[in-house]
Amino acid sequence: MKNKLIYILLSASILFASSVGIILASGDDERSRKGSWLSSWFDDDDDDEHGEKKRVKNNRGGSPVLASISAAPPEFIAECGSCHMAYQPELLPASSWGVIMAGLDNHFGEDATSDLQTHQQILSHLNRFSAEKSTSRLSRRTIMRSVGNRVYLRISDIPKIRHEHEEEFSKSLLKRKSIRSISNCEACHIPAPQGEYDEDYVRIPR
């Protein structure tokens, strides 16, 4: 008799506990907590979060902005940036920069020589941040993989970069006065002077 009573009490308490558990589990608090926990793994409904995830994936292996920007000496901006955009050192390997800097007396048809001190400062900046030293995706995947053993003197001659812009050039966009030249990055890549070349920031002018 006594045993029977204990069994009944036990089963009743188990029933009670489980029902309380079920009620709690189906409660609003519980579901929302579970929801947020799940969403970080599976949920793709949230547009913002999805977009962010995609961006992180695209930029794997480096910041979208070329890192040398914050370290560029004023001489670099003044000397390299008055006739054309001051192309970031990350856009060519050191071998290319060396050849370019050695031939500044005829720099694509212009005399771009400067005094020795300025020259040295610019050269050391270029060497410090050249493409093979960069961790950016643009330098590693696009530029370094495409360059191989060749020494390019124009960024636009790098096969991968040429290929990526093929469609635009076939439309004779270069004839537009607002663009004019293949070397005018910032005409379409608005934040190019700040080292940002992501497709998302491209706006082709009239």
Place this chain on the structure above:
Amino acid sequence: MRFKFYRKARYQVFGFILVLMLSLSFGFRAQGQTPVSSAAKQVLESYLEIVRQEKPEFSGFDAKSGERFYFAEREHSRKGDSRSCALCHGDDPKSIGQHFTSGKMIKPLAPAANIERLTEVKKIDKWFRRNCKWTLERVCSTEEKGHFLTFLYSF
């Protein structure tokens, strides 16, 4: 009360300076010229001295000759294209220009439109050296440079 008085007095001084500066700037505007920077003044004086050594009768630089020089087109010996100062700096030195090969925008050349222009001797020398070589395939004469600077200050 005392504090208030000082503040008022300070405003009066500020006001006086403001009026003075305004009247000065209007005075310059009435002449139709931008004040010549100390760097440009220094350069122009040294140019005049050099030219007078060769031509003692030289009367001075004039904007009209500078303008002719600015627009004069010269054919490049190898490239065969026609080049002038105006090709990149534009027909109006007060407006934005565009680099012929790179397409980059160039800030106005006339100090009237761009206060930073012609304020550094080193920069004036540097750009005469570079751009005379590209445009004329030679160095510019001192006389040409003097007329050119005078033309830029005529706006």
